[in-house]
Amino acid sequence: MNSSRRVSAVASIVLLASMACCMVTLQAIDRLRTRPVIQQSLYLRSGKLLRRLSLGYTGLLADVYWTRAVQYFGYQHHRNSNDFRLLAPLLQITTELDPHLIPPYQFGANFLAQKPPNGAGMPNEALTLMKYGIEHNPDNWRLYYNLGFLYYTEFKDYAKAADAFTAGAKLPVTNGFMPVLAARMAQHAGEFDTARMLWYTTYQSINDGAIRDNAVKHLAALRVDEDITHLEELVQKYRAQMKRQPESIADLERVGFIHGMPTDPNGKPYRLAPDGRIEVEDSELIPYITKGSPSSNGSSANIASGTPTAP
Amino acid sequence: MNSRIAFVAFNTFREAVRDRVLYNLIAFALLISAGAILVGEISIDVERLVVVNLGLTAVSLFGVVIAIFIGIGLVSKEIEKKTLYTVLSRPVRRWEFVVGKFFGLTGTLIVNTFFMAIGVFLALLYVAHRLQPSDLSVLTALYFIVLELLIVVALALFFSSFSTPLMSAVFTFALFVIGSLAEDLRGFARIISGFTGIVASGMAYLVPNFSAFNIINQAAHGDAVPGRMILYNTLYALLYSAMAISGAVLIFQRRNLK
Numbered sequence: 001m002n003s004s005r006r007v008s009a010v011a012s013i014v015l016l017a018s019m020a021c022c023m024v025t026l027q028a029i030d031r032l033r034t035r036p037v038i039q040q041s042l043y044l045r046s047g048k049l050l051r052r053l054s055l056g057y058t059g060l061l062a063d064v065y066w067t068r069a070v071q072y073f074g075y076q077h078h079r080n081s082n083d084f085r086l087l088a089p090l091l092q093i094t095t096e097l098d099p100h101l102i103p104p105y106q107f108g109a110n111f112l113a114q115k116p117p118n119g120a121g122m123p124n125e126a127l128t129l130m131k132y133g134i135e136h137n138p139d140n141w142r143l144y145y146n147l148g149f150l151y152y153t154e155f156k157d158y159a160k161a162a163d164a165f166t167a168g169a170k171l172p173v174t175n176g177f178m179p180v181l182a183a184r185m186a187q188h189a190g191e192f193d194t195a196r197m198l199w200y201t202t203y204q205s206i207n208d209g210a211i212r213d214n215a216v217k218h219l220a221a222l223r224v225d226e227d228i229t230h231l232e233e234l235v236q237k238y239r240a241q242m243k244r245q246p247e248s249i250a251d252l253e254r255v256g257f258i259h260g261m262p263t264d265p266n267g268k269p270y271r272l273a274p275d276g277r278i279e280v281e282d283s284e285l286i287p288y289i290t291k292g293s294p295s296s297n298g299s300s301a302n303i304a305s306g307t308p309t310a311p
Numbered sequence: 312m313n314s315r316i317a318f319v320a321f322n323t324f325r326e327a328v329r330d331r332v333l334y335n336l337i338a339f340a341l342l343i344s345a346g347a348i349l350v351g352e353i354s355i356d357v358e359r360l361v362v363v364n365l366g367l368t369a370v371s372l373f374g375v376v377i378a379i380f381i382g383i384g385l386v387s388k389e390i391e392k393k394t395l396y397t398v399l400s401r402p403v404r405r406w407e408f409v410v411g412k413f414f415g416l417t418g419t420l421i422v423n424t425f426f427m428a429i430g431v432f433l434a435l436l437y438v439a440h441r442l443q444p445s446d447l448s449v450l451t452a453l454y455f456i457v458l459e460l461l462i463v464v465a466l467a468l469f470f471s472s473f474s475t476p477l478m479s480a481v482f483t484f485a486l487f488v489i490g491s492l493a494e495d496l497r498g499f500a501r502i503i504s505g506f507t508g509i510v511a512s513g514m515a516y517l518v519p520n521f522s523a524f525n526i527i528n529q530a531a532h533g534d535a536v537p538g539r540m541i542l543y544n545t546l547y548a549l550l551y552s553a554m555a556i557s558g559a560v561l562i563f564q565r566r567n568l569k
Binding site: 003004008011012013014015018019021023025026029030032034047071074075222308 | 388405406492497499502516517521523537539540544546547550551552553555557558560561564565
Protein backbone atom coordinates (compact mmCIF):
# COMPACT_ATOMS: atom_id res chain seq x y z
CA MET A 1 0.00 0.00 0.00
CA ASN A 2 1.46 3.34 -0.98
CA SER A 3 1.68 6.31 1.40
CA SER A 4 -1.30 8.19 -0.04
CA ARG A 5 -3.57 5.17 0.23
CA ARG A 6 -2.40 4.51 3.75
CA VAL A 7 -3.26 8.11 4.74
CA SER A 8 -6.69 7.80 3.11
CA ALA A 9 -7.37 4.51 4.89
CA VAL A 10 -6.35 5.90 8.27
CA ALA A 11 -8.36 9.10 7.70
CA SER A 12 -11.42 7.03 6.74
CA ILE A 13 -11.10 4.89 9.85
CA VAL A 14 -10.67 7.97 12.06
CA LEU A 15 -13.66 9.61 10.38
CA LEU A 16 -15.97 6.64 10.91
CA ALA A 17 -14.74 5.93 14.43
CA SER A 18 -15.08 9.55 15.52
CA MET A 19 -18.54 9.74 13.94
CA ALA A 20 -19.69 6.69 15.92
CA CYS A 21 -18.08 7.95 19.13
CA CYS A 22 -19.68 11.38 18.56
CA MET A 23 -23.13 9.83 18.55
CA VAL A 24 -22.44 7.91 21.76
CA THR A 25 -21.04 11.04 23.46
CA LEU A 26 -23.98 13.11 22.28
CA GLN A 27 -26.38 10.62 23.80
CA ALA A 28 -24.47 10.83 27.08
CA ILE A 29 -24.71 14.65 26.91
CA ASP A 30 -28.44 14.42 26.23
CA ARG A 31 -28.90 12.24 29.29
CA LEU A 32 -27.09 14.81 31.42
CA ARG A 33 -28.98 17.80 30.13
CA THR A 34 -32.40 18.23 31.64
CA ARG A 35 -33.42 21.13 29.47
CA PRO A 36 -36.84 20.72 27.97
CA VAL A 37 -36.93 19.68 24.35
CA ILE A 38 -38.42 21.52 21.41
CA GLN A 39 -41.99 20.82 22.31
CA GLN A 40 -41.71 22.83 25.50
CA SER A 41 -40.09 25.92 24.14
CA LEU A 42 -41.23 28.77 21.97
CA TYR A 43 -38.58 31.35 21.27
CA LEU A 44 -40.70 33.99 19.60
CA ARG A 45 -44.30 34.46 20.55
CA SER A 46 -45.11 37.34 18.26
CA GLY A 47 -46.44 36.43 14.85
CA LYS A 48 -45.94 40.03 13.75
CA LEU A 49 -42.24 39.91 14.66
CA LEU A 50 -41.84 36.57 12.90
CA ARG A 51 -43.58 38.04 9.88
CA ARG A 52 -40.86 40.67 9.64
CA LEU A 53 -38.07 38.21 10.37
CA SER A 54 -39.33 35.89 7.64
CA LEU A 55 -38.31 38.46 4.99
CA GLY A 56 -41.54 37.82 3.15
CA TYR A 57 -41.40 34.03 3.24
CA THR A 58 -44.42 33.99 5.54
CA GLY A 59 -46.14 31.11 3.77
CA LEU A 60 -43.27 28.75 4.35
CA LEU A 61 -42.84 29.87 7.94
CA ALA A 62 -46.57 29.41 8.53
CA ASP A 63 -46.28 25.85 7.22
CA VAL A 64 -43.37 25.23 9.59
CA TYR A 65 -45.32 26.56 12.56
CA TRP A 66 -48.42 24.65 11.56
CA THR A 67 -46.38 21.43 11.42
CA ARG A 68 -44.87 22.33 14.75
CA ALA A 69 -48.31 22.88 16.30
CA VAL A 70 -49.51 19.49 15.08
CA GLN A 71 -46.31 17.74 16.24
CA TYR A 72 -46.50 19.48 19.61
CA PHE A 73 -50.10 18.46 20.19
CA GLY A 74 -49.47 14.90 19.00
CA TYR A 75 -46.39 14.54 21.16
CA GLN A 76 -48.06 15.86 24.31
CA HIS A 77 -51.14 13.75 23.67
CA HIS A 78 -49.00 10.67 23.03
CA ARG A 79 -47.27 11.03 26.39
CA ASN A 80 -50.64 11.56 28.12
CA SER A 81 -49.70 15.06 29.17
CA ASN A 82 -52.39 17.53 30.17
CA ASP A 83 -50.11 20.45 29.40
CA PHE A 84 -50.89 22.02 26.03
CA ARG A 85 -49.95 25.57 26.90
CA LEU A 86 -48.02 26.16 23.68
CA LEU A 87 -50.85 25.11 21.39
CA ALA A 88 -52.61 28.49 21.49
CA PRO A 89 -49.50 30.60 20.71
CA LEU A 90 -48.39 28.14 18.03
CA LEU A 91 -51.76 28.33 16.26
CA GLN A 92 -51.89 32.08 16.74
CA ILE A 93 -48.44 32.53 15.18
CA THR A 94 -49.35 30.19 12.31
CA THR A 95 -52.51 32.12 11.47
CA GLU A 96 -50.83 35.50 11.88
CA LEU A 97 -48.19 34.38 9.41
CA ASP A 98 -50.78 33.05 7.00
CA PRO A 99 -54.33 34.12 7.89
CA HIS A 100 -55.73 32.14 4.94
CA LEU A 101 -54.42 28.77 6.14
CA ILE A 102 -57.69 27.14 7.18
CA PRO A 103 -56.58 23.83 8.86
CA PRO A 104 -55.16 25.58 11.98
CA TYR A 105 -58.55 27.20 12.65
CA GLN A 106 -60.33 23.87 12.36
CA PHE A 107 -57.71 22.21 14.54
CA GLY A 108 -58.04 25.01 17.09
CA ALA A 109 -61.85 24.76 17.18
CA ASN A 110 -61.55 21.08 18.03
CA PHE A 111 -58.44 20.68 20.16
CA LEU A 112 -57.79 24.10 21.64
CA ALA A 113 -61.19 24.24 23.30
CA GLN A 114 -61.70 20.70 24.56
CA LYS A 115 -60.72 20.02 28.13
CA PRO A 116 -57.49 18.08 28.83
CA PRO A 117 -56.48 15.33 28.19
CA ASN A 118 -58.23 15.60 24.82
CA GLY A 119 -57.47 19.26 24.26
CA ALA A 120 -55.85 22.34 25.72
CA GLY A 121 -58.94 23.50 27.62
CA MET A 122 -58.69 27.06 26.27
CA PRO A 123 -62.13 27.84 24.78
CA ASN A 124 -61.62 31.62 24.91
CA GLU A 125 -58.40 31.36 22.89
CA ALA A 126 -60.23 29.08 20.44
CA LEU A 127 -62.98 31.68 20.12
CA THR A 128 -60.45 34.47 19.46
CA LEU A 129 -58.82 32.26 16.82
CA MET A 130 -62.15 31.64 15.09
CA LYS A 131 -63.07 35.33 15.07
CA TYR A 132 -59.64 36.18 13.65
CA GLY A 133 -60.16 33.50 10.99
CA ILE A 134 -63.58 34.85 9.99
CA GLU A 135 -62.21 38.39 9.88
CA HIS A 136 -59.63 37.31 7.31
CA ASN A 137 -61.70 34.68 5.51
CA PRO A 138 -65.25 36.01 5.57
CA ASP A 139 -66.37 33.75 2.72
CA ASN A 140 -65.37 30.44 4.26
CA TRP A 141 -68.41 28.63 5.67
CA ARG A 142 -66.18 26.22 7.62
CA LEU A 143 -65.05 28.96 9.98
CA TYR A 144 -68.66 30.01 10.73
CA TYR A 145 -69.42 26.37 11.34
CA ASN A 146 -66.46 26.08 13.71
CA LEU A 147 -67.53 29.24 15.53
CA GLY A 148 -71.06 27.94 15.95
CA PHE A 149 -69.66 24.58 16.99
CA LEU A 150 -67.58 26.28 19.69
CA TYR A 151 -70.52 28.30 21.01
CA TYR A 152 -72.57 25.12 21.08
CA THR A 153 -70.09 22.69 22.65
CA GLU A 154 -68.02 24.90 24.93
CA PHE A 155 -70.13 27.91 25.82
CA LYS A 156 -73.62 26.40 25.55
CA ASP A 157 -74.63 29.68 23.96
CA TYR A 158 -77.18 28.39 21.49
CA ALA A 159 -78.28 31.85 20.34
CA LYS A 160 -74.76 32.80 19.27
CA ALA A 161 -74.29 29.34 17.78
CA ALA A 162 -77.45 29.89 15.74
CA ASP A 163 -76.16 33.30 14.59
CA ALA A 164 -72.88 31.75 13.44
CA PHE A 165 -74.61 28.91 11.58
CA THR A 166 -77.06 31.37 10.00
CA ALA A 167 -74.22 33.63 8.84
CA GLY A 168 -72.44 30.58 7.38
CA ALA A 169 -75.62 29.37 5.71
CA LYS A 170 -76.00 32.67 3.85
CA LEU A 171 -72.64 32.34 2.09
CA PRO A 172 -72.67 31.58 -1.64
CA VAL A 173 -70.71 28.37 -1.03
CA THR A 174 -71.86 26.55 2.06
CA ASN A 175 -72.73 23.15 3.48
CA GLY A 176 -76.24 21.78 3.31
CA PHE A 177 -76.31 21.15 7.04
CA MET A 178 -75.71 24.80 7.96
CA PRO A 179 -79.29 26.11 7.60
CA VAL A 180 -80.59 22.95 9.34
CA LEU A 181 -78.17 23.45 12.24
CA ALA A 182 -79.11 27.12 12.45
CA ALA A 183 -82.78 26.20 12.68
CA ARG A 184 -82.23 23.40 15.21
CA MET A 185 -80.34 25.69 17.57
CA ALA A 186 -83.55 27.57 18.33
CA GLN A 187 -85.75 24.62 19.24
CA HIS A 188 -83.69 21.50 19.66
CA ALA A 189 -80.25 22.60 20.82
CA GLY A 190 -80.14 20.10 23.68
CA GLU A 191 -81.09 17.04 21.69
CA PHE A 192 -78.90 14.12 20.78
CA ASP A 193 -79.77 14.49 17.10
CA THR A 194 -78.47 18.05 17.03
CA ALA A 195 -75.16 17.05 18.60
CA ARG A 196 -74.95 14.09 16.23
CA MET A 197 -75.55 16.35 13.26
CA LEU A 198 -72.79 18.68 14.43
CA TRP A 199 -70.22 15.95 14.84
CA TYR A 200 -71.28 14.32 11.61
CA THR A 201 -70.81 17.65 9.78
CA THR A 202 -67.38 17.94 11.35
CA TYR A 203 -66.56 14.42 10.19
CA GLN A 204 -67.69 14.86 6.61
CA SER A 205 -66.37 18.38 6.05
CA ILE A 206 -62.80 17.95 7.26
CA ASN A 207 -59.96 15.88 5.83
CA ASP A 208 -57.66 16.02 8.85
CA GLY A 209 -57.35 12.51 10.28
CA ALA A 210 -57.04 13.60 13.91
CA ILE A 211 -60.15 15.80 13.74
CA ARG A 212 -62.14 13.10 11.97
CA ASP A 213 -61.00 10.54 14.52
CA ASN A 214 -62.07 12.90 17.28
CA ALA A 215 -65.48 13.30 15.63
CA VAL A 216 -65.89 9.51 15.38
CA LYS A 217 -65.12 9.16 19.09
CA HIS A 218 -67.66 11.84 19.93
CA LEU A 219 -70.27 10.15 17.76
CA ALA A 220 -69.59 6.86 19.56
CA ALA A 221 -69.84 8.60 22.94
CA LEU A 222 -73.12 10.18 21.87
CA ARG A 223 -74.48 6.75 21.00
CA VAL A 224 -73.45 5.38 24.40
CA ASP A 225 -74.98 8.34 26.24
CA GLU A 226 -78.20 7.97 24.29
CA ASP A 227 -78.31 4.17 24.80
CA ILE A 228 -77.73 4.52 28.52
CA THR A 229 -80.33 7.27 28.87
CA HIS A 230 -82.84 5.03 27.11
CA LEU A 231 -81.89 1.91 29.14
CA GLU A 232 -82.10 3.77 32.44
CA GLU A 233 -85.58 4.97 31.51
CA LEU A 234 -86.51 1.33 30.88
CA VAL A 235 -85.06 0.32 34.26
CA GLN A 236 -87.31 2.92 35.91
CA LYS A 237 -90.28 1.68 33.89
CA TYR A 238 -89.50 -1.91 34.95
CA ARG A 239 -89.29 -0.84 38.59
CA ALA A 240 -92.60 0.95 38.32
CA GLN A 241 -94.38 -1.98 36.70
CA MET A 242 -92.77 -4.91 38.55
CA LYS A 243 -92.32 -3.14 41.91
CA ARG A 244 -88.79 -4.43 42.09
CA GLN A 245 -85.33 -3.72 40.74
CA PRO A 246 -84.30 -5.72 37.65
CA GLU A 247 -81.31 -7.99 38.37
CA SER A 248 -79.76 -7.59 34.95
CA ILE A 249 -80.43 -6.17 31.52
CA ALA A 250 -81.68 -9.61 30.53
CA ASP A 251 -84.72 -8.94 32.77
CA LEU A 252 -85.63 -6.01 30.50
CA GLU A 253 -85.44 -8.34 27.53
CA ARG A 254 -87.54 -11.00 29.25
CA VAL A 255 -90.45 -8.57 29.75
CA GLY A 256 -90.17 -7.39 26.16
CA PHE A 257 -88.83 -3.88 26.79
CA ILE A 258 -85.86 -4.56 24.52
CA HIS A 259 -85.12 -7.07 21.82
CA GLY A 260 -81.69 -8.61 22.10
CA MET A 261 -78.84 -7.55 24.36
CA PRO A 262 -77.76 -3.96 23.64
CA THR A 263 -74.04 -3.45 23.15
CA ASP A 264 -71.72 -0.43 23.19
CA PRO A 265 -69.80 0.69 20.04
CA ASN A 266 -67.06 -1.83 20.89
CA GLY A 267 -69.57 -4.69 20.80
CA LYS A 268 -69.50 -5.24 24.55
CA PRO A 269 -72.85 -5.61 26.33
CA TYR A 270 -74.00 -2.93 28.77
CA ARG A 271 -74.42 -4.04 32.38
CA LEU A 272 -76.79 -3.07 35.16
CA ALA A 273 -75.19 -1.75 38.34
CA PRO A 274 -76.81 -2.57 41.74
CA ASP A 275 -77.93 1.04 42.10
CA GLY A 276 -79.91 0.84 38.84
CA ARG A 277 -77.39 2.66 36.68
CA ILE A 278 -76.30 1.30 33.34
CA GLU A 279 -72.56 0.95 32.86
CA VAL A 280 -70.23 0.17 29.97
CA GLU A 281 -67.76 -2.66 30.44
CA ASP A 282 -64.65 -0.56 29.81
CA SER A 283 -65.16 3.19 29.92
CA GLU A 284 -61.50 3.81 29.04
CA LEU A 285 -62.17 2.54 25.53
CA ILE A 286 -64.92 5.10 24.91
CA PRO A 287 -63.66 8.61 25.64
CA TYR A 288 -66.05 11.54 26.07
CA ILE A 289 -68.92 9.50 27.50
CA THR A 290 -70.71 11.32 30.26
CA LYS A 291 -72.73 8.34 31.41
CA GLY A 292 -71.93 4.69 31.97
CA SER A 293 -68.51 4.87 33.57
CA PRO A 294 -68.26 3.42 37.11
CA SER A 295 -67.35 6.83 38.49
CA SER A 296 -70.19 8.76 36.87
CA ASN A 297 -73.17 9.40 39.10
CA GLY A 298 -75.76 9.06 36.40
CA SER A 299 -76.55 12.75 36.27
CA SER A 300 -77.38 14.43 33.01
CA ALA A 301 -74.94 14.37 30.16
CA ASN A 302 -72.53 17.22 29.73
CA ILE A 303 -72.92 19.49 26.77
CA ALA A 304 -69.31 20.66 27.09
CA SER A 305 -68.21 17.41 25.53
CA GLY A 306 -70.59 17.92 22.69
CA THR A 307 -73.16 15.62 24.23
CA PRO A 308 -76.45 17.30 25.03
CA THR A 309 -78.54 16.93 28.13
CA ALA A 310 -80.87 14.02 27.64
CA PRO A 311 -84.27 15.15 26.41
CA MET B 312 3.76 16.18 17.84
CA ASN B 313 5.30 15.49 14.48
CA SER B 314 7.86 18.27 13.86
CA ARG B 315 6.43 19.05 10.42
CA ILE B 316 2.93 19.45 11.86
CA ALA B 317 4.38 21.69 14.57
CA PHE B 318 6.13 23.72 11.89
CA VAL B 319 2.91 24.24 9.90
CA ALA B 320 0.98 24.95 13.10
CA PHE B 321 3.49 27.53 14.28
CA ASN B 322 3.57 29.28 10.92
CA THR B 323 -0.21 29.25 10.68
CA PHE B 324 -0.42 30.80 14.14
CA ARG B 325 2.18 33.45 13.25
CA GLU B 326 0.40 34.24 10.02
CA ALA B 327 -3.00 34.49 11.70
CA VAL B 328 -1.96 36.75 14.56
CA ARG B 329 -0.49 39.18 12.02
CA ASP B 330 -3.92 39.73 10.52
CA ARG B 331 -5.22 43.17 11.51
CA VAL B 332 -8.84 42.19 10.95
CA LEU B 333 -8.59 39.85 13.91
CA TYR B 334 -7.54 42.69 16.17
CA ASN B 335 -10.50 44.72 15.01
CA LEU B 336 -12.85 41.88 15.80
CA ILE B 337 -11.32 41.35 19.24
CA ALA B 338 -11.49 45.09 19.91
CA PHE B 339 -15.14 45.09 18.93
CA ALA B 340 -15.86 42.18 21.30
CA LEU B 341 -14.06 44.01 24.10
CA LEU B 342 -16.08 47.13 23.32
CA ILE B 343 -19.27 45.17 23.69
CA SER B 344 -18.08 43.81 27.05
CA ALA B 345 -17.45 47.38 28.14
CA GLY B 346 -20.82 48.43 26.73
CA ALA B 347 -22.42 45.73 28.86
CA ILE B 348 -21.51 47.79 31.91
CA LEU B 349 -23.57 50.69 30.58
CA VAL B 350 -26.48 48.45 29.63
CA GLY B 351 -26.32 46.86 33.09
CA GLU B 352 -26.51 50.24 34.74
CA ILE B 353 -29.75 51.21 33.07
CA SER B 354 -31.37 47.96 34.20
CA ILE B 355 -32.30 47.10 37.78
CA ASP B 356 -30.40 44.44 39.75
CA VAL B 357 -29.15 42.64 36.67
CA GLU B 358 -25.79 44.34 36.10
CA ARG B 359 -23.79 41.16 36.57
CA LEU B 360 -26.26 39.17 34.51
CA VAL B 361 -26.07 41.62 31.62
CA VAL B 362 -22.28 41.74 31.71
CA VAL B 363 -22.00 37.94 31.63
CA ASN B 364 -24.75 37.47 29.04
CA LEU B 365 -23.61 40.18 26.68
CA GLY B 366 -19.89 39.60 27.25
CA LEU B 367 -20.00 35.84 26.68
CA THR B 368 -22.37 36.19 23.73
CA ALA B 369 -19.93 38.65 22.14
CA VAL B 370 -17.01 36.27 22.79
CA SER B 371 -18.95 33.39 21.28
CA LEU B 372 -20.27 35.20 18.20
CA PHE B 373 -17.07 37.08 17.42
CA GLY B 374 -15.14 33.89 18.09
CA VAL B 375 -17.28 32.08 15.51
CA VAL B 376 -16.75 34.88 12.99
CA ILE B 377 -12.99 34.77 13.61
CA ALA B 378 -12.94 30.96 13.38
CA ILE B 379 -14.79 31.02 10.06
CA PHE B 380 -12.68 33.90 8.78
CA ILE B 381 -9.36 32.21 9.50
CA GLY B 382 -10.54 28.68 8.70
CA ILE B 383 -11.80 29.23 5.17
CA GLY B 384 -8.46 30.28 3.74
CA LEU B 385 -6.84 26.84 3.94
CA VAL B 386 -6.16 26.41 0.26
CA SER B 387 -7.26 29.57 -1.50
CA LYS B 388 -5.04 31.90 0.50
CA GLU B 389 -2.07 29.58 0.24
CA ILE B 390 -2.55 29.25 -3.52
CA GLU B 391 -3.04 33.00 -3.88
CA LYS B 392 0.21 33.69 -2.09
CA LYS B 393 1.84 30.71 -3.79
CA THR B 394 3.04 29.47 -0.41
CA LEU B 395 1.22 26.15 -0.67
CA TYR B 396 3.55 24.85 -3.37
CA THR B 397 6.59 25.86 -1.35
CA VAL B 398 5.26 24.02 1.68
CA LEU B 399 4.17 20.90 -0.18
CA SER B 400 7.37 20.72 -2.22
CA ARG B 401 9.18 20.24 1.06
CA PRO B 402 8.83 16.91 2.83
CA VAL B 403 5.47 17.98 4.28
CA ARG B 404 2.63 15.60 3.51
CA ARG B 405 -0.78 16.94 2.70
CA TRP B 406 -2.40 15.44 5.81
CA GLU B 407 0.33 17.03 7.92
CA PHE B 408 -0.45 20.35 6.30
CA VAL B 409 -4.17 20.06 7.17
CA VAL B 410 -3.58 18.86 10.72
CA GLY B 411 -0.87 21.50 11.26
CA LYS B 412 -3.25 24.19 9.99
CA PHE B 413 -5.89 22.98 12.40
CA PHE B 414 -3.55 23.14 15.38
CA GLY B 415 -2.24 26.55 14.35
CA LEU B 416 -5.74 27.98 13.97
CA THR B 417 -6.82 26.39 17.26
CA GLY B 418 -3.90 28.13 18.98
CA THR B 419 -4.92 31.43 17.42
CA LEU B 420 -8.50 31.00 18.60
CA ILE B 421 -7.41 30.12 22.13
CA VAL B 422 -5.27 33.26 22.31
CA ASN B 423 -8.08 35.41 20.88
CA THR B 424 -10.59 33.97 23.32
CA PHE B 425 -8.15 34.54 26.15
CA PHE B 426 -7.98 38.27 25.36
CA MET B 427 -11.72 38.56 24.96
CA ALA B 428 -12.19 36.66 28.24
CA ILE B 429 -9.95 39.16 30.02
CA GLY B 430 -12.31 41.88 28.80
CA VAL B 431 -15.32 40.03 30.20
CA PHE B 432 -13.65 39.47 33.57
CA LEU B 433 -12.54 43.10 33.79
CA ALA B 434 -16.11 44.22 33.10
CA LEU B 435 -17.34 41.74 35.71
CA LEU B 436 -14.82 43.01 38.21
CA TYR B 437 -15.87 46.59 37.54
CA VAL B 438 -19.53 45.77 38.15
CA ALA B 439 -19.23 43.37 41.10
CA HIS B 440 -16.01 44.86 42.58
CA ARG B 441 -14.76 41.36 43.33
CA LEU B 442 -14.84 37.94 41.76
CA GLN B 443 -16.94 35.23 43.41
CA PRO B 444 -16.65 31.44 43.40
CA SER B 445 -19.75 31.34 41.18
CA ASP B 446 -17.74 33.16 38.51
CA LEU B 447 -16.05 29.81 37.88
CA SER B 448 -19.08 28.96 35.77
CA VAL B 449 -18.13 31.92 33.52
CA LEU B 450 -14.77 30.25 33.08
CA THR B 451 -16.49 26.98 32.19
CA ALA B 452 -18.68 28.83 29.70
CA LEU B 453 -15.55 30.32 28.12
CA TYR B 454 -14.00 26.85 27.94
CA PHE B 455 -17.12 25.59 26.18
CA ILE B 456 -16.90 28.51 23.75
CA VAL B 457 -13.32 27.43 22.92
CA LEU B 458 -14.61 23.88 22.31
CA GLU B 459 -17.33 25.28 20.08
CA LEU B 460 -14.75 27.28 18.12
CA LEU B 461 -12.65 24.14 17.74
CA ILE B 462 -15.51 22.49 15.87
CA VAL B 463 -16.27 25.62 13.82
CA VAL B 464 -12.67 25.95 12.66
CA ALA B 465 -12.51 22.23 11.87
CA LEU B 466 -15.66 22.59 9.77
CA ALA B 467 -14.29 25.68 8.03
CA LEU B 468 -11.14 23.72 7.19
CA PHE B 469 -13.23 20.82 5.94
CA PHE B 470 -15.27 23.02 3.59
CA SER B 471 -12.26 25.00 2.43
CA SER B 472 -10.57 21.74 1.39
CA PHE B 473 -12.93 21.53 -1.59
CA SER B 474 -14.75 24.83 -1.88
CA THR B 475 -14.18 28.53 -2.46
CA PRO B 476 -13.67 30.78 0.59
CA LEU B 477 -17.08 32.40 0.17
CA MET B 478 -18.95 29.12 -0.11
CA SER B 479 -16.93 27.66 2.77
CA ALA B 480 -17.97 30.60 4.95
CA VAL B 481 -21.61 30.17 3.95
CA PHE B 482 -21.54 26.40 4.59
CA THR B 483 -19.81 26.77 7.94
CA PHE B 484 -22.08 29.54 9.13
CA ALA B 485 -25.16 27.60 8.01
CA LEU B 486 -23.94 24.56 9.95
CA PHE B 487 -23.30 26.78 12.95
CA VAL B 488 -26.91 27.99 12.87
CA ILE B 489 -28.26 24.47 12.34
CA GLY B 490 -25.97 23.12 15.05
CA SER B 491 -27.20 25.76 17.49
CA LEU B 492 -30.69 24.35 16.98
CA ALA B 493 -29.47 20.72 17.02
CA GLU B 494 -31.34 19.92 20.20
CA ASP B 495 -34.61 20.99 18.62
CA LEU B 496 -33.72 18.98 15.55
CA ARG B 497 -33.26 15.86 17.66
CA GLY B 498 -36.52 16.69 19.45
CA PHE B 499 -38.31 16.68 16.10
CA ALA B 500 -36.52 13.50 15.02
CA ARG B 501 -37.66 11.73 18.18
CA ILE B 502 -41.33 12.28 17.44
CA ILE B 503 -41.18 11.25 13.79
CA SER B 504 -41.49 7.55 13.13
CA GLY B 505 -40.61 5.27 10.22
CA PHE B 506 -38.03 5.90 7.53
CA THR B 507 -38.35 9.71 7.78
CA GLY B 508 -37.66 9.41 11.49
CA ILE B 509 -34.49 7.39 10.86
CA VAL B 510 -33.26 9.90 8.27
CA ALA B 511 -34.12 12.82 10.58
CA SER B 512 -32.31 11.15 13.51
CA GLY B 513 -29.26 10.50 11.32
CA MET B 514 -29.19 14.11 10.20
CA ALA B 515 -29.74 15.35 13.74
CA TYR B 516 -26.73 13.37 14.96
CA LEU B 517 -24.58 14.31 12.00
CA VAL B 518 -24.84 18.07 12.45
CA PRO B 519 -22.66 19.50 15.23
CA ASN B 520 -24.47 19.93 18.51
CA PHE B 521 -23.57 23.49 19.51
CA SER B 522 -26.50 23.86 21.88
CA ALA B 523 -24.74 21.70 24.49
CA PHE B 524 -21.84 24.18 24.51
CA ASN B 525 -24.04 27.18 25.15
CA ILE B 526 -24.23 27.54 28.92
CA ILE B 527 -24.09 31.35 28.90
CA ASN B 528 -27.41 31.69 30.67
CA GLN B 529 -26.39 29.15 33.31
CA ALA B 530 -23.12 31.01 33.82
CA ALA B 531 -24.96 34.31 34.18
CA HIS B 532 -26.97 32.81 37.03
CA GLY B 533 -23.85 31.31 38.56
CA ASP B 534 -25.11 27.73 38.22
CA ALA B 535 -22.41 25.08 38.52
CA VAL B 536 -21.80 22.77 35.56
CA PRO B 537 -21.40 19.04 36.36
CA GLY B 538 -17.90 17.65 35.86
CA ARG B 539 -19.24 14.91 33.62
CA MET B 540 -20.76 17.54 31.34
CA ILE B 541 -17.35 19.17 30.94
CA LEU B 542 -15.82 15.77 30.19
CA TYR B 543 -18.47 14.76 27.65
CA ASN B 544 -18.43 18.13 25.90
CA THR B 545 -14.63 17.99 25.66
CA LEU B 546 -14.81 14.48 24.25
CA TYR B 547 -17.52 15.48 21.81
CA ALA B 548 -15.62 18.54 20.56
CA LEU B 549 -12.43 16.51 20.05
CA LEU B 550 -14.27 13.69 18.30
CA TYR B 551 -16.26 15.99 16.05
CA SER B 552 -13.16 17.98 15.15
CA ALA B 553 -11.35 14.70 14.41
CA MET B 554 -14.22 13.71 12.17
CA ALA B 555 -14.17 17.01 10.23
CA ILE B 556 -10.37 17.03 9.95
CA SER B 557 -10.37 13.41 8.72
CA GLY B 558 -12.89 14.44 6.07
CA ALA B 559 -10.71 17.39 5.12
CA VAL B 560 -7.63 15.12 4.87
CA LEU B 561 -9.52 12.62 2.70
CA ILE B 562 -10.60 15.34 0.28
CA PHE B 563 -7.33 17.29 0.33
CA GLN B 564 -5.38 14.10 -0.44
CA ARG B 565 -7.24 13.75 -3.72
CA ARG B 566 -7.46 17.41 -4.64
CA ASN B 567 -5.75 18.54 -7.80
CA LEU B 568 -3.79 21.64 -6.82
CA LYS B 569 -2.65 22.62 -10.31
